[in-house]
Amino acid sequence: MRLEKFFPYRLAVVAEAFSRQLVAVYGRGHGLSREEWRLLFLLEDAETLDSQRLSQRTSLDKVQVSRAASRLEAKGFILREVLGADRRKRNYAITPEGRAQFRAVFGDVETRANEILAAMPDEDRAALEQGIAALDKAIATVTQPETGHGTSFPRPDRAETR
Template structure:
């Protein structure tokens, strides 16, 4: 069995290529890393999230979340405060400057994603969407707790 035929590998390659293509929008023009964009995206759609929840939702580890959130805070795009419920965590929220930046970038990211997705025939796109949903459900139902 070749690596190129291994489904997890193929899925990871496709996801990485898609993500890198989109990253060109926010990295070249706005100087954001992928981690910073993910945090900004989530915070733009939530009033406040703690660092643990951000880690869970982005698949970034706590160190990546910490470093990206520190950089975003230095750029004045988010604010960070020590959590009142757990002093090990930080509560993060988007600032007005961060929201303005997000609203400028988001349509450009959406356009880049649509450009790539529109290159897929509609019937294949529908099958891809359905397959991704099925995969997410299958993984969720077969997920074992971490040791």
């Protein structure tokens, strides 16, 4: 089998290429690492998250979260507090400065993502959206039938608009 035709490989390569385009915006343009951006994005959406809920909603491991949180806290973008006696459990909250930074960065990231997606015909973009939702549902069917969805992303039929 040729690697270029192996679906998991193709999906990973395209996803990484798309992600690199966005890293160029929030990284070079705004000085955020990929991990910092993801954490800031999650916290802007939720306002506060404890460490358990945070780990459920991101693909980052505990070390990546901890390091990104330390850097964001040093920049004044988030606050962290220990929950109870177990010092490993924390609550994370976005600060007003973090929210302002997120909004400044998000506009640029959204513009870049839309530039790339606009280069696709409308029907291909719709098919991509449908395919991603179908893949998520298939993953849930195979791996997590009790939860109803495979990723931590809201289902398109349940997503709220902001």
